Amino acid sequence: MISFTPVGTSRDVGDSAYLIQADGTAVLFDAGVHPRHEGVDSLPNYDAIKDVEVEAILISHCHLDHLGSLPVALRYFPHARVMMTNASATLAPVLLEHTVRVMERIRDEDGIAEYPLYTKTDVEAMSYVFQGFQTDRSFPIYNELAEGGADFQARFYDAGHILGAAGIYLETPSGNIFYTGDTTGHDQEIIPKAEYPEGKVDVLVSECTLGADEMAEHRSRREEKERFATACTAVIERGGSVLIPSFSLGRTQEMLAMAHDMRELGTIPDVEIYTAGFGEVLSQVYDRTASRTNRMAPDLRLRELDIRPLPRDVTRGPHLKRPSIIVTSSGMMAEHTLSFRMAEKMLPYDHHGIFFVGYIDPAMPGHRVMSARRGLIIRMTDAGRAIPVACRIERFHFSAHSNRQQLMSVVEDLKPRWTLLVHGEMEAAEWFQAEIRRRTLPTEVIIPEEQKEILLSTQED
Ligand SMILES: [Zn+2]
Ligand SMILES: [Zn+2]
Structure with a gap:
């Protein structure tokens, strides 16, 4: 018997x-925070499983919806070992310490008293127990806590997506589980596409972020890059600059590499590329780990590209006076961030462009900007000032998630007995469920509910 319980939300x-x-042993896959919730509301309900002896916490990757509550989880399960890929073990302390600073800032600005949920000292004290693993071999998870429990065997598989991202393959006496984490079925600029296990998979736990996004599978990456280069060129030739709001981890590095490559190839004019913020720190980690992780271009080092730092006051300077490309966080234009402040400045001018390249939550300021059209007047937040929109606003699909056809082929190849759909809106999960039935694949599809245990009875039971 294998038991599966989403401790946080699973239907978004x-x-x-x-x-x-399984077999008397418990492990936790990921320990994230909810990006749309704040304070303790953003945490998984660890209270509900506090009596379980969690043997190990396996982290798929360092985006905060998978990593952000790890210090809290370790308070509940202080004896659990923490396992991730080598690259994630390098990234995780950097991300968690940054998160402490962000939580402290939100506490001061928005008065959320329970922030920070953990401190820099907590992160420093726990980071030394992070165990890093190669993605080309399996390792044992010995049972040490629960009496009579079985030992497991585990292996991380490169998941594409971002540096260090992995799918998790877990072999138990009751059957084998593969959790995709966030997975990318196509090569990006820096990180190559995902690999999947060849061994037997009884239970597939799959993300389905883009399950409701039909566009994602109709646009090839090559066509999208051409469209992007043409749009950048048009703005630059009018004397304007292009702002590309980007997540600090993953998107920033991919977009810097893409813009640099296009500039070298001459598909966009030879202009300065600027970046700033936390993304720069993470770019250094990309460089430091380059020789130890799979890369599209093993010799590429971001620090060797001619990329300039933005000035301290991002609302003035050469990047707005001379045509430039600006890649900066946050990806969704959260209030007070560099991309938010730059958008306020650029929106009223018709020679500038703001190009979105990733998913934007409908509740975020970036969504208001993305939905705006020339000639309208918008407020980026409810209390924000009215801004006339004159600049060019575009959206491009450079997703770091598999599109739904790519995910369908994972189900077809792995042939799991059960397919559990997580990490997507209901609409996305339901599309998969219907499509799997339409193709009459021999797998039982389950859309797990938050905090509802699912029992999967394997033949051996
Ligand atoms: Zn992710
Ligand atoms: Zn995610």
């Missing part, structure tokens, strides 16, 4: 945390 892109129990 929320706080990923899944409890797996």
Whole structure:
């Protein structure tokens, strides 16, 4: 018998945390925070599983919806070992310490008293127990806590997506589980596409972020890059600059590499590329780990590209006076961030462009900007000032998630007995469920509910 329980939300892109129990041993996949919720509301409900002896916490990757509550989880399960890929073990302390600073800032600005949920000291004290693993071999998870529990065997598989991202393959006496994490079925600029296990998979736990996004599968990456280069060129030739709001981890590095490459190839004019913020720190980690991780271009080092730092006051300077490309966080234009402040400045001018390249939550300021059209007047927040929109606003699909056809072929190849759909809106999961039935694949599809245990009875039971 294999037991699967979403400890956080599972029917949206929320706080990923899944409890797996088999043969008397328990492990947790991921320990995230919900990106749309604040304070303790953003946490998975660890209280509900506090009596479980969690043997190990396996982290798929360092985006905060998978990593952000790890210090809290370790308070509940202080004896759990923490396992991730080598690259994630390098990234995780950097991300968590940054998160402490962000929580402290939100506490001061918005008065959320329970922030920070953990401190820099907590992160420093726990980081030394992070165990890093190669993605080309399996490793044992010995049972040490629960009496009579079985040992498991585990292996991380490169998941594409971002540096260090992995799918998790877990072999238990009751059957084998593969959790995709966030997975990317196509090559990006820096990170190559995902790999999947060849061994038997009884239970597939799959993300389905883009399950409702039909556009994602109709646009090839090559066509999208051409469209992007043409649009950048048009703005630059009018004397304007292009702002590309980007997540600090993953998107920033991919877009810097793409813009640099286009400039070298001459598909966009030879202009300065600017970046700033936390993304720069993470670019250094991309460089430091380049020789130890799979890369599209093993010799590429971001620090060797001619990329300039933005001035301290981002609302003035050469990047707005001379045509430039600006890649900066946050991806969704959260208030007070560099991309938010730059958008306020650029929106009223018709020679500038703001190009979105990733998913934007409908509740975020970036969504208001993305939905705006020339000639309208918008407020980026409810209390914000009215801004006339004159600049060019575009959206491009450079997703770091598999599109739904790519995910369907994972189900077809792995042939799991059960397919559990997580990390996507209901609409996305339901599309998959219907499509799997339409193709009459021999797998039982389950859309797990938050905090509802699912028992999967394997033949051996
Ligand atoms: Zn992710
Ligand atoms: Zn995610």
